[in-house]
Amino acid sequence: MTVGAVAAGWVHRHLLDVEGLTREELERILHLAVDMREARAARAHGSLLENEIVGLAFYEASTRTRVSFELAAKALGATVVDLGIAGSSVSKGESLVDTLRTLERTGVTMVVLRHASSGAAHLAARTTGLCIINAGDGTHAHPTQALADALTLREALGSLSGRTVAIVGDVAHSRVARSNIHALGTLGAHIRVAGPRAWVAGFEAWPGVEVARTIEDALRKANAVMTLRVQLERGARPADHLAWRLDEERMQLAAPGAPILHPGPTNEGVEITADLANGARSLIGRQVENGVPVRMAVLALLAGVA
Amino acid sequence: MSQAHFGRLTDAPATFVLAGARVIDPSDGTDTVRDLAVGEGRIAEEAPADAERIDGRGLVVAPGFCDLHTHLRVPGGNGSETVESGSRAAARGGFTTVCAMPNTDPPLDSPAAVAEIASSVAACRVRVVGAATRGRAGEAAGDLAAMADAGAIGFSDDGAAVPTDGLTREILASLARLGLPLIEHAEDAALGGGGVMRAGPNATRLGLLGWPAEAEVAIVERDIALAAETGARLHLTHLSTAASVEAVRRARARGEAVTCDVTPHHLVLTDAWVAGSRRFSWEEPELREEFAYDGRCRVNPPLASREDALSLLAGVADGTVDAIATDHAPHPPERKLVPFDEAAPGLIGLETALSLGLAAAEAGCLDLPTLVAALSTRPAAIIGEPRGLQSGASANLVVFDPSARWRVEASALASASANTPLLGMELPGVVRLTVADGRVTYRS
Numbered sequence: 009m010t011v012g013a014v015a016a017g018w019v020h021r022h023l024l025d026v027e028g029l030t031r032e033e034l035e036r037i038l039h040l041a042v043d044m045r046e047a048r049a050a051r052a053h054g055s056l057l058e059n060e061i062v063g064l065a066f067y068e069a070s071t072r073t074r075v076s077f078e079l080a081a082k083a084l085g086a087t088v089v090d091l092g093i094a095g096s097s098v099s100k101g102e103s104l105v106d107t108l109r110t111l112e113r114t115g116v117t118m119v120v121l122r123h124a125s126s127g128a129a130h131l132a133a134r135t136t137g138l139c140i141i142n143a144g145d146g147t148h149a150h151p152t153q154a155l156a157d158a159l160t161l162r163e164a165l166g167s168l169s170g171r172t173v174a175i176v177g178d179v180a181h182s183r184v185a186r187s188n189i190h191a192l193g194t195l196g197a198h199i200r201v202a203g204p205r206a207w208v209a210g211f212e213a214w215p216g217v218e219v220a221r222t223i224e225d226a227l228r229k230a231n232a233v234m235t236l237r238v239q240l241e242r243g244a245r246p247a248d249h250l251a252w253r254l255d256e257e258r259m260q261l262a263a264p265g266a267p268i269l270h271p272g273p274t275n276e277g278v279e280i281t282a283d284l285a286n287g288a289r290s291l292i293g294r295q296v297e298n299g300v301p302v303r304m305a306v307l308a309l310l311a312g313v314a
Numbered sequence: 315m316s317q318a319h320f321g322r323l324t325d326a327p328a329t330f331v332l333a334g335a336r337v338i339d340p341s342d343g344t345d346t347v348r349d350l351a352v353g354e355g356r357i358a359e360e361a362p363a364d365a366e367r368i369d370g371r372g373l374v375v376a377p378g379f380c381d382l383h384t385h386l387r388v389p390g391g392n393g394s395e396t397v398e399s400g401s402r403a404a405a406r407g408g409f410t411t412v413c414a415m416p417n418t419d420p421p422l423d424s425p426a427a428v429a430e431i432a433s434s435v436a437a438c439r440v441r442v443v444g445a446a447t448r449g450r451a452g453e454a455a456g457d458l459a460a461m462a463d464a465g466a467i468g469f470s471d472d473g474a475a476v477p478t479d480g481l482t483r484e485i486l487a488s489l490a491r492l493g494l495p496l497i498e499h500a501e502d503a504a505l506g507g508g509g510v511m512r513a514g515p516n517a518t519r520l521g522l523l524g525w526p527a528e529a530e531v532a533i534v535e536r537d538i539a540l541a542a543e544t545g546a547r548l549h550l551t552h553l554s555t556a557a558s559v560e561a562v563r564r565a566r567a568r569g570e571a572v573t574c575d576v577t578p579h580h581l582v583l584t585d586a587w588v589a590g591s592r593r594f595s596w597e598e599p600e601l602r603e604e605f606a607y608d609g610r611c612r613v614n615p616p617l618a619s620r621e622d623a624l625s626l627l628a629g630v631a632d633g634t635v636d637a638i639a640t641d642h643a644p645h646p647p648e649r650k651l652v653p654f655d656e657a658a659p660g661l662i663g664l665e666t667a668l669s670l671g672l673a674a675a676e677a678g679c680l681d682l683p684t685l686v687a688a689l690s691t692r693p694a695a696i697i698g699e700p701r702g703l704q705s706g707a708s709a710n711l712v713v714f715d716p717s718a719r720w721r722v723e724a725s726a727l728a729s730a731s732a733n734t735p736l737l738g739m740e741l742p743g744v745v746r747l748t749v750a751d752g753r754v755t756y757r758s
Contacts, residue, residue, distance in 0.1 A: 127607025148521030
């Protein structure tokens, strides 16, 4: 792998959103992620990030994303500090900007930021000299999740061009859905969203997005289906979601063998049956596996390693 | 800007001749180029021979501006503004009167509090809007008659609407007897649902909770009905939707005593600014990542959709919108340098109102006499203040260069705060001279 020149011509200083990335840039990240995956398997990725100190600033609890970033940064030789913010006094006493500016003075160079407010990563990028990687901001964006999903889906389908991907569930409150709409759409997929009215409100006006009124309409001939976690902590009741639950029978409407994705963690029996989540169509495990190499690719590109 | 000078209403009366300026006086329809003399603080047929002669060529002189909606943040604003700094900001923006809103800490809900602010000696007249409800708590009507005696020019729970229908009717009935307006912040809090920007495609894309137009329209319709029933005057402040202006237009056609104002930022900025655009409402938005989620674009009511902003401009142009009022809302940096949904709502406006209006005029959305009327004579009429450049009148005027440009910089602002997304932008319109009650309050 030609890890020596991965960042040549990469123009973005931060990864705040998928929205600003061109198809070529997305392809480049995915291509590099494949290289990273192979290099990681061969333990041949070296120390590209040896000059970087990566801070993990998770203002919301997270396991898989945080661990995935930590492994990705360490695999490339970075020094990693987890601020342990969620639940600590830092999250209350000090403003986000002040905390990040302090981090910057300690020598941290890149910050992986998870925050409950949409736009927190934009604020961090604007007010500090740090390289900011958005690990999820409010209901806005979760770029690396979408990149992992795009890689997973592309490898399952061969190509995303002309393929229909149905995204089912609480789209309105989902940063994963928004970032996937951008990522998969830019890579050529047709996006269909579906869910209870309040959960797809406003998406009729999203260019290129089709809103399906029933789950049957959403699934019909879909080449892949992504179902979202019902956010029980937002007061959603599992019973309300039965009409939108993915099960074997409904999946018969989709294209033969259409794979299923879910950003996790799943509420089995709520948005998806346990059989489907754990069955042959499920790419849920692959999504997690691809998380680390995708994040390695992102870190390397943003670090300008060349 | 370096030789800018501020004065107060207690200074010596001014005497000068402004030679060859365009005189725009909506009070009698004047729009002509001539000399304007001021002697001992009054508009005069001619000034003494030794009076200072100011070259007015290329300048406009108009009646002094009157802001119906100003937050001076006194008491309790921790220095984000003071009467002194706020009145200087007013003078620098061409305003000779500001109406201080009562959502201070504690609120201006007593005759003593109203009288104290109203007696301020400052760089402009300071009029006071009393709290409509006791403690601005929205539970019981305030002591409206006593506050009126102390000088209140109207009543508002600004920051919120009077919350319940029955209380609104009770307050309007009292105000009908006093002949003073309810100045309503029209927002149904439940319908607003905690939204932080205008609902629509931009909010959907940004993942920010949307504030629906119905939150405003519901209160506008309620208040218009109750004002008609009680015979009270109703003034709807900072309207932000086309539907609200249309409701006012219909009420006006029925002969009802409803007036309204719109802010410069609802006319000229749009919800695309939250998404990173810095283009005006009549221009195509252009989104830039580095400007997205700027807390300085958070305001209540939120910045309007482009379509609504253009409807609001049309409302000013056709006269349905009586006044342009700033809703000048100073905040310290730490209240804005936070994630968008945590930012305190509001932006400063006294020093940029004329410039934004002139930008709209340059774009052909307004004509200059209409803009001047919306800033001066029409809001002044709503609070019963005289305005006009007739001989013998106390000089209350602004002189500005409509085509000169200035860059909005924190260091240039007289306000104690600088929370505006216009920082760094170049705008048309530089105030050269402001005269309030015959005294020079600002000169550059």
